Each structure stands twice: as C-alpha cells, then as structure tokens.
Amino acid sequence: MALGQSESFTSVNSRAECKLPSLEGRRAAFGVEPFRPRRGSCAGSSRASHVGSRFASRLHAGPPAAPRAPPAMAAADVSLLDVAAAPRTFSRRPRAQAGQQAKATKRKYRASSEAPPAKRRNETSFLPAKKTSVKETPRTFKGNTQKTFSPKKYSVSTNDRNQEDKRCIKTSSLFKNNPEIPELHRPVVKQVQEKVFTSAAFHELGLHPHLISTINTVLKMSSMTRVQKQTIPALLEGRDALVRSQTGSGKTLAYCIPVVQSLQAMQSKIQRSDGPYALVLVPTRELALQSFDTVQKLLKPFTWIVPGVLMGGEKRKSEKARLRKGINILISTPGRLVDHIKSTKNIHFSRIRWLVFDEADRILDLGFEKDITIILNAINAECQERQNVLLSATLTEGVTRLADISLHSPVTISVLDESHDQFNPKGKVAQEVSHPQTGDELDSFAIPERLDQHVTLVPSKLRLVSLAAFILQKCKFEKDQKMIVFFSSCELVEFHYNLFLQTLLSSSGTPALGQLPSASTRLKFLRLHGNMEQEERTAVFQEFSHSKRGVLLCTDVAARGLDLPQVTWIVQYNAPSSPAEYIHRIGRTARIGCHGSSLLILAPSEAEYVNSLASHKINVSEIKMEDILSVLTRDDCFKGRRWGNQKSHAVGPQEIRERATVLQTIFEDYVHSSEKRVSWAKQALQSFIRAYATYPRELKHIFHVRSLHLGHVAKSFGLRDAPQNLSVSAIKKRKANPKRPDLHKKMRSKHHLAEILRSEYSSGMEASVAKVKKQNKHKEPGRQPLQLGLQPAPCLGRGKKLRNREKPRKTSRKVF
Ligand SMILES: Nc1ncnc2c1ncn2[C@@H]1O[C@H](COP(=O)(O)OP(=O)(O)OP(=O)(O)O)[C@@H](O)[C@H]1O
Numbered sequence: 001m002a003l004g005q006s007e008s009f010t011s012v013n014s015r016a017e018c019k020l021p022s023l024e025g026r027r028a029a030f031g032v033e034p035f036r037p038r039r040g041s042c043a044g045s046s047r048a049s050h051v052g053s054r055f056a057s058r059l060h061a062g063p064p065a066a067p068r069a070p071p072a073m074a075a076a077d078v079s080l081l082d083v084a085a086a087p088r089t090f091s092r093r094p095r096a097q098a099g100q101q102a103k104a105t106k107r108k109y110r111a112s113s114e115a116p117p118a119k120r121r122n123e124t125s126f127l128p129a130k131k132t133s134v135k136e137t138p139r140t141f142k143g144n145t146q147k148t149f150s151p152k153k154y155s156v157s158t159n160d161r162n163q164e165d166k167r168c169i170k171t172s173s174l175f176k177n178n179p180e181i182p183e184l185h186r187p188v189v190k191q192v193q194e195k196v197f198t199s200a201a202f203h204e205l206g207l208h209p210h211l212i213s214t215i216n217t218v219l220k221m222s223s224m225t226r227v228q229k230q231t232i233p234a235l236l237e238g239r240d241a242l243v244r245s246q247t248g249s250g251k252t253l254a255y256c257i258p259v260v261q262s263l264q265a266m267q268s269k270i271q272r273s274d275g276p277y278a279l280v281l282v283p284t285r286e287l288a289l290q291s292f293d294t295v296q297k298l299l300k301p302f303t304w305i306v307p308g309v310l311m312g313g314e315k316r317k318s319e320k321a322r323l324r325k326g327i328n329i330l331i332s333t334p335g336r337l338v339d340h341i342k343s344t345k346n347i348h349f350s351r352i353r354w355l356v357f358d359e360a361d362r363i364l365d366l367g368f369e370k371d372i373t374i375i376l377n378a379i380n381a382e383c384q385e386r387q388n389v390l391l392s393a394t395l396t397e398g399v400t401r402l403a404d405i406s407l408h409s410p411v412t413i414s415v416l417d418e419s420h421d422q423f424n425p426k427g428k429v430a431q432e433v434s435h436p437q438t439g440d441e442l443d444s445f446a447i448p449e450r451l452d453q454h455v456t457l458v459p460s461k462l463r464l465v466s467l468a469a470f471i472l473q474k475c476k477f478e479k480d481q482k483m484i485v486f487f488s489s490c491e492l493v494e495f496h497y498n499l500f501l502q503t504l505l506s507s508s509g510t511p512a513l514g515q516l517p518s519a520s521t522r523l524k525f526l527r528l529h530g531n532m533e534q535e536e537r538t539a540v541f542q543e544f545s546h547s548k549r550g551v552l553l554c555t556d557v558a559a560r561g562l563d564l565p566q567v568t569w570i571v572q573y574n575a576p577s578s579p580a581e582y583i584h585r586i587g588r589t590a591r592i593g594c595h596g597s598s599l600l601i602l603a604p605s606e607a608e609y610v611n612s613l614a615s616h617k618i619n620v621s622e623i624k625m626e627d628i629l630s631v632l633t634r635d636d637c638f639k640g641r642r643w644g645n646q647k648s649h650a651v652g653p654q655e656i657r658e659r660a661t662v663l664q665t666i667f668e669d670y671v672h673s674s675e676k677r678v679s680w681a682k683q684a685l686q687s688f689i690r691a692y693a694t695y696p697r698e699l700k701h702i703f704h705v706r707s708l709h710l711g712h713v714a715k716s717f718g719l720r721d722a723p724q725n726l727s728v729s730a731i732k733k734r735k736a737n738p739k740r741p742d743l744h745k746k747m748r749s750k751h752h753l754a755e756i757l758r759s760e761y762s763s764g765m766e767a768s769v770a771k772v773k774k775q776n777k778h779k780e781p782g783r784q785p786l787q788l789g790l791q792p793a794p795c796l797g798r799g800k801k802l803r804n805r806e807k808p809r810k811t812s813r814k815v816f
Pocket of ligand 1: 247
C-alpha cells in the first residue's frame with residue numbers, strides 16, 4: 001500500500017507497547033491536539049502490520065480537508081475508528097512537528113489535481129452536524145494532522161481529547177466533503193395502471209381442446225390476463241396487431257397461443273421440412289430461450305410442429321443443421337438471423353404466416369434497423385401474406401414507425417385502467433387505428449400495481465457501501481429475497497461481482513451474535529452480461545430462474561422480457577438512459593400481479609431525475625441513505641473496534657459511519673491488495689465514466705460527466721485516489737477540439753461503442769470475437785474483458801426501407 005502524506009495507519013497488533021485506557025475513557029470526547037505516532041513505534045510498525053481484525057487491517061486516510069482550516073485541522077479527509085481493547089500507549093508527536101506535517105499535507109493537495117474543488121471542500125458532511133452532535137460525544141479525528149466530525153470539537157477539554165487520541169486510528173473518510181443531499185420535492189403523480197387478470201377462461205376462446213388442456217395442465221393457467229383476452233381473439237381473426245401492456249402481464253402467451261392454434265389447424269398438415277411458418281424476433285438470447293420454452297410447452301400435443309431457436313453464441317454449424325432439417329416456429333435474435341440469411345442456403349421464408357417482434361422498441365433502440373430491413377426484405381421477397389405482431393410494454397416513436405412499415409391495418413391493443421381511460425379517451429382497449437397513441441400516452445407507461453418504487457440519494461463516495469449495505473439488508477438479513485442489480489456496463493458488473501464475492505461473502509463466514517443463524521449462507525451472487533460465454537450465460541439464467549434467493553448483478557441484457565420468478569427487489573445502481581428502460585428494469589419484479597419493490601440509486605446532483613420520471617407518470621418514494629447504511633449495525637463483521645464487546649443499545653449515526661468506513665476499508669484493501677486489482681478497478685471506473693458520457697441529450701443536464709467528482713467516484717470503486725489520466729477536463733478538451741490529431745481515435749471509439757452496444761445481439765459468429773473471448777477467459781476478471789470493440793464493421797446504419805424514417809436512437813448507451 002502506498003503511504004502518502006494523506007495516509008496514516010495504525011494497527012492494534014503493531015501497538016504492543018501502547019496502552020489503551022478504559023472503554024469509558026475511549027468513549028469520552030476526543031482531543032484536538034495533533035497526534036502522530038512516532039515512526040518505529042506505534043505508527044511506524046503499524047504500517048506494515050495488520051489490525052488483528054481482518055477488516056480494519058489497513059486503515060487509510062483520504063483526500064485533504066478544507067484549506068482554510070488551521071494547520072491542526074488541515075488534515076486529510078479522515079475519520080476514525082477506535083482500535084483494539086488491548087492495553088497500549090501511544091508515542092506522541094510534538095505539536096510543532098504535527099503542524100509542519102499538516103502544512104506539508106496542505107501543500108501536497110494544493111498541487112494535486114485530485115484535491116476536491118474549493119467549492120466541494122467547503123461542503124458539509126452528509127449527516128448534518130446537528131444530528132451527530134445531539135447523540136454523539138464530540139470527537140476529533142486525526143490523520144497526519146487532525147480533523148473533527150463534530151462542531152463541538154473545541155469545547156472538549158484537552159485532557160479528554162488527549163486521552164481519546166490514544167485510542168483512535170484513522171481511515172479514509174466517506175463522510176467529509178460530500179455534496180449536500182437535497183430535499184427531494186418529488187411531484188406526486190397518478191401512475192398509469194392496468195388490471196392484470198380477467199375472469200374469462202381460455203376455453204372461451206374456441207381453441208383446440210388439446211391446446212386448452214395444455215394451458216390448464218402444463219402451464220397451470222385457467223383465466224386470461226387482460227392483454228390476452230384482447231389480443232388472442234384479434235389475432236385469431238387474422239388481424240395484425242400492435243400490443244402494449246405492462247411488464248409481466250402475459251404478452252408472450254398473447255401471441256404464442258394464436259400462433260400455435262392457427263398452425264395446428266392448417267388444412268395441409270405442417271411438415272418439418274416446410275421450414276418456418278412463424279418467425280419471432282426478440283432482442284436477447286435469454287429472451288429467445290424463454291420464448292422457445294413457452295412455445296415448446298404449448299406444442300406438446302402437436303408434435304409435428306417443430307420449434308427452434310437461433311441466437312448468437314451458439315454453434316453456427318449445429319444451427320445450420322437444424323435449419324436444414326426444418327424449424328416451423330423459428331425464434332431468433334435479429335443479428336443471428338441476418339447471418340443465416342446471408343450465409344445459410346437452407347433458410348427460406350416462402351411459408352411464413354406469422355412475423356412477431358417481441359420487445360419491438362428495444363430491437364430498434366439497439367440500432368437493428370439494418371438487420372430488420374434485411375429480414376423484412378428477405379421475407380417480403382418470398383411471401384406477402386402473413387400476420388404481423390409488434391409487442392412491448394413501452395410504445396415509443398420507434399415502434400410506431402416500425403408499425404408503419406410492417407403492419408397492415410393493425411388493431412392497437414393498449415391495456416390501461418379505467419381511470420386513465422377517462423383522461424385519455426383514445427386509450428381504449430382496442431382501437432382500429434394505425435397510429436395508436438401519441439404524446440402523453442406514449443410518454444406514460446403502466447406500472448404494475450403492486451410494485452413499490454423507491455429512490456435514494458447517495459453521494460458518490462458512499463455509493464459502493466450503500467449498495468453493499470442494501471444487498472446485505474435484503475439478502476442477508478431477510479428471508480428468501482431475490483434481487484437484480486442493474487449496472488451500465490459489463491465491466492461494472494464484473495468488477496462488482498468479483499468485489500462482492502471476495503469481500504461480502506468472505507466477511508460473512510461465521511454468523512455473529514445477533515445475526516440470523518442462516519444469515520451467512522443467504523448471500524449468493526450471480527452475474528449476467530453480454531460479454532460472457534453463452535454457455536455460462538444460459539447456466540446463470542437458469543440458476544437464477546430456479547433459485548429462491550440470490551443477487552443477480554447484470555447489465556440491461558436482463559432488462560427486457562425476462563421472466564425470472566419471485567424477484568423481490570430491483571436495484572438500479574446506474575440510472576437508466578430512458579424512462580422506457582426504467583420501466584423494463586423494474587418490470588422484472590411484481591410480475592403477473594405479484595408484489596415487488598425497486599430502488600433507484602442517484603447521486604445528489606442527479607436528484608432532478610425524479611422529476612423526469614414524474615413527467616412520465618412514474619412515482620418514487622425516498623429511502624434515506626442513513627436508513628440503508630444502518631443495517632451495518634446488525635452485522636458485526638463491520639464492527640468498529642471501539643465498540644468492542646459492548647452491546648450498543650443506541651445506534652447513533654457515528655456507529656453507522658464507523659461501520660460504513662470499515663466496510664469501505666474492506667473494499668479498498670481488496671482493491672489495493674495488488675496492482676492488477678487496482679488497474680481492474682480503474683478500468684471499471686473508466687467504463688462507468690464512458691457510460692455516463694453517453695446519456696441522451698435530454699438527460700445531459702442531469703447526468704453530465706462534468707458534474708462528477710472523480711476523486712469521489714473513484715472511492716466507489718475502492719480506489720483511494722482518482723486515476724490521473726481520467727480527469728473530466730481531459731475528456732472535455734478532447735471533445736472541444738475537433739482538430740486534435742486524436743480525432744480519429746475518438747471516431748474509432750465511437751465505432752467501438754457501437755460495436756459494444758451491438759455485442760449483446762451479435763450473431764456470435766465473428767471469429768475475432770471468439771478469439772478475444774477465448775483470450776479473456778484466461779485473464780483475471782476485470783482485465784479488460786470487454787474487448788468486443790475489436791469486432792469488425794460497426795453497424796448502426798439504416799436499412800433501405802427505414803432510411804429517412806428512423807434515426808438510430810442515442811439511448812443505446814448501455815454497454816451490455
Ligand atoms: N393467464 C395467465 N395466468 C397465469 N399466469 C400467466 C398467465 N399468462 C402469463 N402468465 C405468466 O406471467 C408471467 C409473465 O408473462 P410474460 O413473460 O409473457 O409477460 P410480458 O407481458 O411478456 O412481460 P414483459 O413485458 O416483461 O416481457 C409468466 O411467468 C407467465 O407464465
């Protein structure tokens with residue numbers, strides 16, 4: 001570990017010669033006298049050794065304090081943890097020496113680009129001073145020089161302070177120089193809601209008896225959902241349809257049942273070798289597998305109809321073989337299908353009767369226009385007569401444009417509740433219009449009735465500990481919780497997955513006093529993103545689907561359509577790029593009438609996003625960060641040594657802060673335990689900034705890289721300092737000067753981004769991808785797993801038919 005002037009370390013074991021006073025004394029007010037253990041005595045040896053607790057082993061002091069503070073106050077941004085109960089004494093540094101040290105520290109940070117800007121340096125701690133001063137003993141926290149948490153610091157007697165000094169160690173502070181958390185004045189809006197179920201039964205639809213009994217016995221469903229009740233009859237009549245209904249309302253069956261019913265009823269019995277009669281396009285591989293599974297179940301009594309799935313990441317050769325044998329209901333991701341259209345002779349569409357776009361808006365969002373054009377042209381060239389269906393929980397402009405070119409006098413089905421219909425007379429359940437909803441209706445999305453949405457404002461420095469605390473609260477201390485945490489890139493998922501695996505899991509080995517006996521076994525982490533091998537992706541998807549508990553860290557690859565049963569919490573660690581994405585992410589819980597909750601984590605500077613959500617009729621209620629962090633007091637793994645064996649009755653903000661600091665130290669220690677890990681964390685940070693820079697224009701006033709404090713953000717990656725080469729000003733400079741010789745690099749990185757965005761949906765056939773993935777497989781996690789930018793030929797271009805109609809959406813910012 002690097003020991004800079006801003007860092008001071010002590011440890012329990014290293015202070016064998018030091019004597020600690022009684023517990024009572026330790027809880028007394030802390031002194032303001034500068035304290036610095038002499039090298040070679042307490043502090044000197046402590047730098048090389050451990051605290052004894054595996055968590056508080058190397059405690060670290062962060063960035064500097066306010067420059068205007070007197071030397072004794074100009075210390076690094078430090079907080080304090082009381083250390084072991086073992087008797088000890090501290091050697092003390094003379095005051096003059098401490099003063100010099102403080103000046104030196106000040107000079108260092110003046111020169112450093114990593115010092116917080118003056119504005120921020122003067123900002124107050126997130127926990128208001130009055131709160132802390134009411135319940136807590138005022139105390140002073142020292143780094144190389146000292147620093148205090150409490151406004152009462154000067155009122156404490158020097159004697160007491162001196163006593164207290166001797167029992168304190170310093171660590172990097174999470175609670176200083178944070179931006180103030182604003183009051184959240186969220187407008188309360190009336191959310192658009194749908195009723196999920198109807199009393200109508202499937203047998204009322206006039207389906208084949210075997211199909212009805214399969215629905216009843218295999219799928220164990222008897223009554224229809226509203227979207228099914230409206231969609232199935234319309235499709236059975238032979239209409240095209242544009243279907244919008246909330247997440248988890250049963251849209252898959254709404255199209256699968258009519259497809260199966262119509263194909264089994266065809267007069268000339270379908271032969272496998274006929275090839276596809278129905279084509280279902282979905283944006284992700286997992287969704288392809290899921291839809292395939294549903295179709296397969298429905299086809300149980302109709303064994304002569306063969307379903308099949310094509311998706312990136314699978315072996316091309318075996319897919320070709322299956323195509324040659326014949327697939328009658330073909331489910332595919334667009335990229336993979338285009339590959340087969342281009343390279344497989346055995347694929348033809350002359351018998352296509354059904355074309356279904358599930359999650360239609362997402363398919364366009366991801367820049368698949370070109371692929372969709374190729375597919376439509378290929379089908380149109382061979383057959384004109386077919387039924388077309390577009391479905392999504394979120395109808396965006398893009399979908400209505402796709403509807404224009406692919407649907408013929410469609411019926412529009414939008415399931416909204418009666419109260420919403422009153423305000424929007426157009427929003428009737430089924431309309432005979434080709435342009436369904438506009439304006440307000442397009443902007444507001446139905447939210448599952450039993451979904452509780454929350455938001456929390458967390459300063460950048462505290463993001464990581466807050467997320468970890470929330471995970472612990474739900475998944476360690478509560479029973480049978482299943483949580484999905486969304487991140488904005490593969491690297492972020494990998495980083496947090498490995499970090500939590502190595503820290504939270506290992507730190508919860510033995511249940512401590514007061515913990516639930518099974519608490520330590522409750523935590524289970526999984527991860528899912530587009531840069532994983534398909535085999536592993538499928539395994540994770542299956543495992544999480546069947547699991548009763550666990551935390552799935554993922555990118556937006558899991559945001560759409562996935563039906564993962566019994567998910568209780570959705571956490572959005574990185575805010576989504578559009579309200580539609582927000583809706584789909586939270587829609588992984590509270591499905592089909594179940595209960596569920598969601599939490600959106602925002603920085604104070606992003607508070608305005610709540611209003612943006614409100615403008616789309618999305619209501620969120622606030623959870624205070626302090627309440628999230630307070631769970632750490634239930635977990636003795638994160639006990640500050642000061643609390644020793646005592647049972648703390650009143651859990652004050654100070655204890656919460658100390659425990660949060662211990663947890664942060666665990667993360668920092670892990671990250672800084674090797675150079676590889678530091679560079680891995682830096683790459684994750686870089687990835688975060690890259691993703692942050694790609695929020696769409698309409699959200700730039702909320703999410704702008706300029707508003708990021710890199711030093712603080714770095715902390716949320718377990719980094720003690722912001723990497724030098726990551727300054728925001730450097731990013732701005734590059735953007736501002738188009739004549740820079742590195743412009744082509746920028747363009748290249750744009751292509752790189754486009755490639756990454758598409759990677760999730762790529763056919764998986766590119767040799768270079770396979771090669772890179774193979775290489776990455778053998779590397780340490782985080783060592784640039786995301787090399788998909790090396791793929792050839794970016795493809796955000798527009799297809800013939802879509803040209804001048806559909807602009808690629810800039811919301812495709814996610815690095816899946
Ligand atoms: N009539 C029904 N009765 C009971 N359960 C149903 C019924 N129809 C569908 N389901 C179940 O509801 C869940 C959600 O269905 P589905 O995945 O089709 O929702 P969706 O509307 O497509 O959601 P999303 O918009 O997120 O893709 C599935 O587990 C499905 O099996």
